[in-house]
Amino acid sequence: MSQTDANSRADASSQTDASSQTDASGRADVDDRADANSQTDANDRADANSQTDANDRADANDHAEANDRADASSRTDASSHAGMSSHADVSGRHAWIDASAGVAGDMLLGALLDAGADLTAVQAAVDAVVPGSVLITTGEVTRAGLRARKAHVRVQADDPPHRTWASIRTMLDDAGLPVSVRDQASAVFARLAAAEARVHGVAAEDVHFHEVGALDAIADVVGVCAALHDLGITSVSASPVAVGSGHTRGAHGRLPVPVPAVTELALGWTVLAGGPGELATPTGMALIRSLAATCEDLPPTTLHAVGVGAGGRDRPDRANVVRVLIGAARATTTQDALLLEANVDDLDPRLWPGVLTGLLELGADDAWLVPILMKKGRPAHTLSVLCAPDRAPALRTFVFEHTSTLGVRESPRRKTPLDRQFVPVTVDGVRVSFKIGCHEGRIVQVMPEFEEVAALARRLGRPERVVLQEALSAAAAAGLVPGRRKPTN
Numbered sequence: 001m002s003q004t005d006a007n008s009r010a011d012a013s014s015q016t017d018a019s020s021q022t023d024a025s026g027r028a029d030v031d032d033r034a035d036a037n038s039q040t041d042a043n044d045r046a047d048a049n050s051q052t053d054a055n056d057r058a059d060a061n062d063h064a065e066a067n068d069r070a071d072a073s074s075r076t077d078a079s080s081h082a083g084m085s086s087h088a089d090v091s092g093r094h095a096w097i098d099a100s101a102g103v104a105g106d107m108l109l110g111a112l113l114d115a116g117a118d119l120t121a122v123q124a125a126v127d128a129v130v131p132g133s134v135l136i137t138t139g140e141v142t143r144a145g146l147r148a149r150k151a152h153v154r155v156q157a158d159d160p161p162h163r164t165w166a167s168i169r170t171m172l173d174d175a176g177l178p179v180s181v182r183d184q185a186s187a188v189f190a191r192l193a194a195a196e197a198r199v200h201g202v203a204a205e206d207v208h209f210h211e212v213g214a215l216d217a218i219a220d221v222v223g224v225c226a227a228l229h230d231l232g233i234t235s236v237s238a239s240p241v242a243v244g245s246g247h248t249r250g251a252h253g254r255l256p257v258p259v260p261a262v263t264e265l266a267l268g269w270t271v272l273a274g275g276p277g278e279l280a281t282p283t284g285m286a287l288i289r290s291l292a293a294t295c296e297d298l299p300p301t302t303l304h305a306v307g308v309g310a311g312g313r314d315r316p317d318r319a320n321v322v323r324v325l326i327g328a329a330r331a332t333t334t335q336d337a338l339l340l341e342a343n344v345d346d347l348d349p350r351l352w353p354g355v356l357t358g359l360l361e362l363g364a365d366d367a368w369l370v371p372i373l374m375k376k377g378r379p380a381h382t383l384s385v386l387c388a389p390d391r392a393p394a395l396r397t398f399v400f401e402h403t404s405t406l407g408v409r410e411s412p413r414r415k416t417p418l419d420r421q422f423v424p425v426t427v428d429g430v431r432v433s434f435k436i437g438c439h440e441g442r443i444v445q446v447m448p449e450f451e452e453v454a455a456l457a458r459r460l461g462r463p464e465r466v467v468l469q470e471a472l473s474a475a476a477a478a479g480l481v482p483g484r485r486k487p488t489n
């Protein structure tokens, strides 16, 4: 959701006026709201569908700009695979996110759309999850004199329900999204839910995403993941994040900035205040933490594209933008990793599948069980979790909370992930995502996402084994063959 005040968050159903401290979602409203109102760019007000809400209109008077080129998104369903477009078959690329002025979900979405992600594909992905509920449009604005793209996320539903993390996960699972988009979006929400759970002292499954806030957040998160997919981004890193300072006011009363959910999400990342106000929102921080593998300055790269996404507020002293710099895919590198392990002999076996799924959703690179024979001849399991070092604290906590172990041991490891990318191939008229692994510029692995093959087999009423073979043949016919050069732009 937006980093800005309730004005840009308030949906069409909001009855609150500009002085209200809480919007229709019951969510927070920053203290420097009044300042934001007077400075919000008129472009926030304009969109091609005349869906401007009253708040956005109220502060437009002095700031109208001729250069608003808002482009309405179409609601066309791009394909049977939501969120895919012709950009998807480009070779892997690395995206570096500059969050040195802060980050919010809609800012990152604006930056990716500005870098060339297809708005129709993004809208199709969001529609697949929450049909007819959110309309995304964009328009050009200026922030401290810099041109930027503002993503407007307009909630259309009159009476959206409260949603738990579990219900959002089910919606993502059922949406027919490309597997990478579904998995990334799910991982972002898992992180958000885990952070809110820790802040409020409740179980992650009990965290509620409130009404409008949930729809906004779904659109931001799914939109960002679909945009990355559309741009062919295969790896992400990000700068240190400016989180802001001061206080904000909302559903939890007066909260210190950075707000508690942001501090929870930021654990293990480099942050700085960077200026007054709520510069990083929970959704923005969760996106950075789930998508970006490393906190770093811009890595050496040949730049392909740059996108600038606007926040709602325009401050004269600091451009309120997120930038995304897209460059060539990274060469294969060896990375630090940790292996967390525990031997468990007394967990109800029906709980294990949920444990493994939960660990993966929380950011583990892999999680598995090995049957062992323990002391006193007891049949048991070793739970192994491979992860990036910064994910270890949350994963350790998850293991303690979801299994019966009394301890977790860990050992440092090194791992070499292949440079990978997703390439769509048409099989029986349906696009299936293939995961392609490349080494030293050549394809070494070609495999369709099995769940998509299984779905196609169900749809065609044919055995999975046959459709899998057909999919591999289609990939080979499309030139995706081990030994060939990796796909290029």
Ligand SMILES: O=C([S-])c1cc(C(=O)S)c[n+]([C@@H]2O[C@H](COP(=O)(O)O)[C@@H](O)[C@H]2O)c1
Binding pocket: 001, 002, 003, 026, 027, 028, 029, 030, 104, 105, 196, 199, 210, 213, 217, 248, 250, 251, 252, 259, 260, 261, 262, 278, 281, 282, 283, 284
């Ligand atoms: O609604 C809840 S539970 C909530 C919790 C917190 C905590 O830090 S805890 C913060 N907020 C505020 O909501 C808005 C919207 O955030 P998005 O990430 O959805 O954009 C923001 O001002 C948060 O500080 C809400």
Ligand code: NI
Binding pocket: 196, 199, 200, 252, 261
């Ligand atoms: Ni909260």
